[in-house]
Amino acid sequence: MTRNELLDLYFMDARAKLIDLAAFLDRVDRGTGDADFRLAAFRSALRELNGGESARARAVLVSLSDPTVEPIEKSPGKSAIGAWLGNAN
Amino acid sequence: MRYIEPHGHMVSRTTDDYQAMVTSGCKAVCEPAFWAGFDRSGVQGFYDYFCQLTDFEPKRAAKFGLPHYSWLCINPKESEDVKLAEEVLAIIPEFLARPNVLGIGEIGLNKNTRNELKILERHVDLAARHGQMILVHTPHLEDKLKGTRLILDVLKSDSRIAPEQIIIDHVEEHTAGIVLDTGMWAGMTLYPESKCTPARAIDILENYGAERIWMNSACDWGISVPLAVPRTALEMRKRGWTEERTDAVVFGNPLRFMSQNPRFRI
Numbered sequence: 001m002t003r004n005e006l007l008d009l010y011f012m013d014a015r016a017k018l019i020d021l022a023a024f025l026d027r028v029d030r031g032t033g034d035a036d037f038r039l040a041a042f043r044s045a046l047r048e049l050n051g052g053e054s055a056r057a058r059a060v061l062v063s064l065s066d067p068t069v070e071p072i073e074k075s076p077g078k079s080a081i082g083a084w085l086g087n088a089n
Numbered sequence: 090m091r092y093i094e095p096h097g098h099m100v101s102r103t104t105d106d107y108q109a110m111v112t113s114g115c116k117a118v119c120e121p122a123f124w125a126g127f128d129r130s131g132v133q134g135f136y137d138y139f140c141q142l143t144d145f146e147p148k149r150a151a152k153f154g155l156p157h158y159s160w161l162c163i164n165p166k167e168s169e170d171v172k173l174a175e176e177v178l179a180i181i182p183e184f185l186a187r188p189n190v191l192g193i194g195e196i197g198l199n200k201n202t203r204n205e206l207k208i209l210e211r212h213v214d215l216a217a218r219h220g221q222m223i224l225v226h227t228p229h230l231e232d233k234l235k236g237t238r239l240i241l242d243v244l245k246s247d248s249r250i251a252p253e254q255i256i257i258d259h260v261e262e263h264t265a266g267i268v269l270d271t272g273m274w275a276g277m278t279l280y281p282e283s284k285c286t287p288a289r290a291i292d293i294l295e296n297y298g299a300e301r302i303w304m305n306s307a308c309d310w311g312i313s314v315p316l317a318v319p320r321t322a323l324e325m326r327k328r329g330w331t332e333e334r335t336d337a338v339v340f341g342n343p344l345r346f347m348s349q350n351p352r353f354r355i
Contacts, residue, residue: 001329009327010288057289061263065234066201075169075200078124080230 021046041083090114092318092339093355095347096195096224096258096276096305098123099146099157100138106308106315107153113319116340117156117355119347120146121195121224124166126310132176135163139180143187156355158347160194160224161185168208169200178211185219191350192216194224195258198236201228209243217249222350224276227259230283237264241271254349256303259284265297274346278307279317287321291328294338303343 001009028039041064048059066084091114099107099120110118120142129135142159150157161184163177184190196212198205216223223244228236237257244255257268258276261284268275277293278284285293290304306317314320318339325335347353 013288055262057292058262061261062234064231065263066231068235069238071201071203071206071239073203075202075205078166078199080200080228080232082230084231 037085038081038083045083090319090322090339091116091336092322093303093343093347094118094306094308094315094318095303095343096121096278096307097315098307098309099150100141101310102308102315104149104153107150107155110315111153111155113316115155115319117158117343117353118150119158119160119191119343121160121226122162122164123195123226123309124164128167128170132173132180135177136180139184143184143189147189158189158191158353160192161190162193162196162212163208164195165197165199165205165209165226165228169202169204171204171207174204174208175211178208178215181215182219185221188352191347191353192222192224192254195226196223197226197240198228199226199232201232201236201239206239206243209240213243213247213250217247222254222347223250223256225255225257227257227264229259233259233261234263237267241267241273244273245271253301256346258305259307260293260302261285262289262293262296265293265302269297269301274301274303274342277302277304279304279314279321280307281312281314287317287324290321291325291330299334299338299342301342301346302338303346304339 028035045060045063048056048063051059064083094110094115097118097120099118122142139161147157161181163174168174193212193216196209198209225240227233227240252272256274256276259278260268260275265275277290279287279290294302304318304321306313306315308315322335322339
């Protein structure tokens with residue numbers, strides 16, 4: 001498909017998601033108290049959008065991932081959080 | 090349109106969902122064993138669940154003219170309890186001869202712990218000793234990349250199972266390539282809130298090739314869309330995919346993978 005055909009298909013959807021992201025960050029700014037590591041991880045992942053290569057989705061996912069290689073001793077619970085604590089340090 | 094739902098947790102769905110899937114062109118549904126949303130209290134709970142997957146649910150699906158197949162295991166979310174997991178592993182062989190069982194799954198990791206890894210290795214050994222295909226669940230969100238690498242290391246180290254008889258499910262942009270490079274199959278799960286959207290799934294097909302990838306809805310007790318596969322097929326048409334190329338992905342690929350087990354017939 002041409003770039004303009006892809007814009008025809010996805011621009012409005014991407015525009016809405018972009019505004020949602022901006023509104024989300026504004027909403028968190030208006031909140032009280034300290035934000036935990038997820039906000040820093042999110043902001044770090046956002047920087048991947050400015051990458052020059054056509055692998056931004058992969059880069060965002062890697063940015064939010066646990067990069068370690070050894071299994072952990074004990075499960076901290078069943079659920080995933082969406083960001084890795086270590087990336088925000 | 091015709092398609093196969095290769096990963097649907099139908100015990101969590103209604104008869105309306107069965108009707109919608111069949112009227113949308115679904116030709117078969119395959120159901121891996123998974124976590125119920127709560128921990129079962131003992132091995133008897135799994136015995137009952139395996140009876141449901143291999144007896145009751147196929148009959149329920151048959152009322153809608155839909156062939157139903159299943160995969161058996163203790164899901165990684167419950168395999169942190171090694172004693173329970175070993176008890177469950179011990180009862181799986183008696184179910185493997187049932188006519189709708191395709192293999193061992195969905196096994197894998199959840200939080201990438203040593204206990205989960207130990208039970209994954211036990212499942213792989215069980216599959217190898219009984220000549221079963223394997224369906225693998227990869228962890229969620231921040232744990233997926235590490236978990237996928239650990240899982241691939243386990244599978245690659247056991248030469249008894251051919252890579253083409255393994256599917257690694259829930260791949261995303263950061264894991265699709267490393268899975269396909271092993272010769273194993275990859276699955277993409279179409280979820281509204283996590284994993285892949287239809288647009289991203291099509292991106293992955295276009296970037297990594299569509300030869301050894303299937304798409305599934307993984308519809309379960311959480312927020313999920315039983316018609317995610319046919320809806321993605323519609324998106325593929327918008328993206329310029331021909332009917333033949335779309336059919337090869339949503340019908341042909343799951344058919345090719347699961348037909349490695351002669352029990353799979355539609």
